[in-house]
Amino acid sequence: MAGDKHPNYFMIFVGLAVLTGIELFIAGFSWSKTLIIVTLLALAIWKAIMVALYFMHLRYEGNRLRIFVLAPLPLTVIIVIAVLTEYVW
């Protein structure tokens, strides 16, 4: 991304801080446990994607590197499913 205008890193930072605050707020709610877990996980994944896209500059990388970076993610799903089978069966 050399030569491009820098993203507004401060706004990304503010977004991450605000989402963390929202997480802390939601964790104290008296919603059902499942709803709280799903909401918290969604917020955490949103924050993680923001870090990867803007701070790690994946948004500005070429498609080949993006594919390379995404390659391990299906393996993580396989790992989780494999461990889940230990619990389920």
Add this chain to the structure above:
Amino acid sequence: MDHAETAVMQAPSRREIGAGVYSEKLGMWVFLGSEVLFFTVLIGSYIILRFGSPESFADPGKILNIPVTAVNTFLLICSSMTMVKAFACVQDGNQKGLKLFLVATVLIGATFVSVQVFEYLQLAHEGFLPSGYVDGSHFAELAAAGDLPAKVNIYGSTFFTMTGFHGFHVTMGVVCMVYVTIKAFQGKYTATDHRGVEVIGLYWHFVDLVWILLFTIVYLM
């Protein structure tokens, strides 16, 4: 400077064959790919154990100091901000900004590790270890009174394993960052060659990314 050395010092923006990035950056992404799997195994195991043996896990707020860890999480996000600003500064040829933001990143990273050590010492003092409660401790008394689970050895081992490995990664990141900062003060990074800053930055943002997930899963759920 011979021809080969000049070739090695090509600008980071120069596209290479294959993945289209220079080799140090590609190497870091390969390493981070293996780290994704490493932390997935840890987090996956934690989730399975937690939902498979809920009686062995306490609600996080009853044992862990969530406000202190929330501040620590904010610190790590701040350090990602300073790291990316250091990268932006070196891209713009701003040497003063590069040094300033790298030093800030080192200091904030070291503070994060220090707070984690403080957290561990506090937990040990109150009787929560990887092996579970310490006999006669504050937490053991709460467990005897029924306010905490009777046994938390699985919780203790998974908590300290996950946060410990992450803390180790942050510590190694701080060590590497000190090295990069020293090189920055020696003027080794320029607007056209700042690979070291970008590569350590990728690692640093990755440990931040992992902590974002760990904080939610271990401390809030």
